[in-house]
Amino acid sequence: MLPQERPPRPPSDLNTLHPAIWPATAARTSGAVTIGGVDVRELAERYGTPLYVLDEEDVRSRCRDFRAAFEGSDVHYAGKAFLCKELVRWIDDEGLGLDVCSGGELAVALSVGFPAERITMHGNNKSAAELESALAAGVGRIVLDSFEEIARLGALAERLDVRPKVLIRVTTGVEAHTHEFIATAHDDQKFGLSLSSGAAAEGVRRVLDQPRLELVGLHSHIGSQIVDTAGFEVAARRLAVLLVEIRERHGLVLPELDLGGGYGIAYVEADTTPDIKVIADGLREIVAKVCANAGLPIPRLTVEPGRSIVGPGGVTLYEVGTVKDVEGLRTYVSVDGGMSDNVRTALYGADYTARLASRESEAAPMLSRIVGKHCESGDIVVRDHWLPADLVAGDLLAVAATGAYCRSLASNYNYLPKPAVVAVKDGISRLIVRGESVDDLLRGQL
Template identity: 80%
Template sequence: MSRFAHPAGDRHADMLPAERPPSPPTDINALHPAIWPRTAVRVGGALTIGGVDVRDLAREYGTPLYVLDEEDVRGRCRDYREAFPDSEVHYAGKAFLCREMARWIDQEGLGLDVCSGGELAVALSVGFPAERITLHGNNKSMAELERAVRAGVGHIVVDSFEEIARLGHLAGRLGARPKVLVRVTTGVEAHTHEFIATAHDDQKFGLSLNAGDAAEAVRRILALPQLELAGLHSHIGSQIMDTAGFEVAARRLATLLVQIREEHGVVLPELDLGGGYGIAYTESDEAPDIKVIADGLREIVTKVCTAADLPVPRLTVEPGRTIVGPGGVTLYEVGTVKNVEGLRTYVSIDGGMSDNLRTALYGAEYTAVLASRTSDAGPMLSRIVGKHCESGDIVVRDQWMPADLASGDLIAVAATGAYCRSLASNYNYLPRPAVVAVRNGAARVIMPGETEEDLLRGQP
């Protein structure tokens, strides 16, 4: 018998705690199309992605394993280009970036946002056009700024008075005149987790609109002939499901644009409203359609600028999660299945918080399925946990799984393309998993997995 095939067992479903929803899904083997990659289907019971059976992927590359549906990612890039034909679309590299991903983004005609020297190095190493790169960051080093200026990146988003002075001095020394955007903290309270809300005043990013810091930053930049002020930038947070917060931010930014025109006689040509659009992780999530987002943002910007008698600036958006998140799946092998009577069943897998920190970091929710086969067994309420020495090492907090789930089965966790590999660590000396791209029935490694030798390299 294959290590990925198991006969049906006779374990009974756990009792569902009273505080949880009252009923399991009608089909425990189903793949909800809003959650799983566009090419994900079951063939002979097993999950296939990009025409590749996950059992074959596990045998060849091991588990845990990040699987990325290339056609899904490329398709979502094209969706954004079609939805924003007269705007700039920059992929937010922090969601997931490697050399091959940078090539996909370039080939699909998008720009790229980077927020460190390392991310910039990845992009430049594959010849990504520097003029389509924007450098972010709240504490850019002089080395990072110099590399960006020398490379000729399209925009640098300034985040502090100190950075304006550093960049002005650097540009003068290098004989360059980089385009800059002022990151404005608009005071918008995005309806998301505290750790991924980025536009309220009490946090590290940007220059406060309410306190007058953003206006002062504009004054300082305009006083430096070696810097070109191109526009304003705002980012209100992540995993946002509607455009209401963007409307408030746009109105406040328009107020600043009017102030800049009246005080300096300058009309800024660009407005970057950032990203942060949400995706579906569970069936209860209702992610907005990209075209709805695009139409809403255009309407918002046009309305507020017309009301302020301003020309409509060129709009830029920065999607990350919505491009790469849904196309990613993480494969795990089940190790132990432990029933805690009257509570739930703990399903331990061969990865955990070292390859997906989001659940422990800010309570992220996920959907998982038995991937190596289908099952007719009844459902059991499960908590999918990792192998780390932490009680908080949870990947999926509450998931209905088949009651015959057993050691050796493969589990797939959906929508892990964004922020999982990027946040991965070597906690407990676990090697970081490989990333495999699948397309048209073929698979290839785009980020190799680490080995124990990699973990020990360089130690005396």
């Protein structure tokens, strides 16, 4: 959601945890927020703040929901949203595939024995070393993004005597209704081969000229934070035109169609949240219809949810450091993290919901801006939000829906260590990613 020019009216209850925004197990117990049955005050005391908290049951249940909704299709978790060894184990347990877009993400998956045949390798500029690692591991699919990559992979496959299955990433020209930086299917951007220019068709020809590459399908990803199927329908129709062209020109009927991911989640109460069953039924209907109209057999569908699996189950805990009233405007609430642990507000203009988490309050609402401790005026966690007027230093704030694209985009700006990630379930907390120390920040410096 993009920021509003004016903040909404204050909610009637500043203590409520809206179920569409907060993790499935989030609740208040004796005033404090609990997640997975664990009191946030206990988490802060044991692991420190800032702290990423991940509701394991929430994440696992969303994996199961996607598998059920897309029965008969392939569901691959998009690892770029957030990836660590323990999360890979959950994804494996729940029977999902996995998308990776770098050699590092691939290494994380392989380190815990994730089945390589259920991995798809993405990326707009995969290096020869990354491609070689993918081939050596035997990943199930490699998505090709450029002419150079087709030639590079073809040469590597010849040298290694392997025949990988590949898809062509097609830029369909669909303008997704989302922020410019997360819309990925319009022509003027770095991903894929353009359908309208003929580059996608030429990419198909070049792949078929490579004897060691097996073309099995087309891939499209129209963007992120999408809440309906309209854009997917346009993309599917345009991909069907290319599928027909491939059949007529090359005598080849491709058996797979990957429509990517990008399903939205709620960050604030005004956000619309898609019903994944409705999305799944809609996508299947769209693919069946466009294929019937084109005289094509229905290909096997693949989808790539990331944010919609891990985003809602994540919460970030902060400790309030200063509360500064700027008379006539708003109150600035400074926390012990900021843009180094959540850059989305600065990068995309993202909005979030926050709550006083260490206690309840019946104080009047005050218009607040939750900011970090970095030397940037744009270091904003939540741009405009209502918080209790009795907020003081030492209180804990929880920011909801931070499971996706927060830890994965984290930095060491101003030499702040990256926070730990803790999983919670059934009243037990477990450290799954160790927080950085000063020694970590200095390691590698000469």
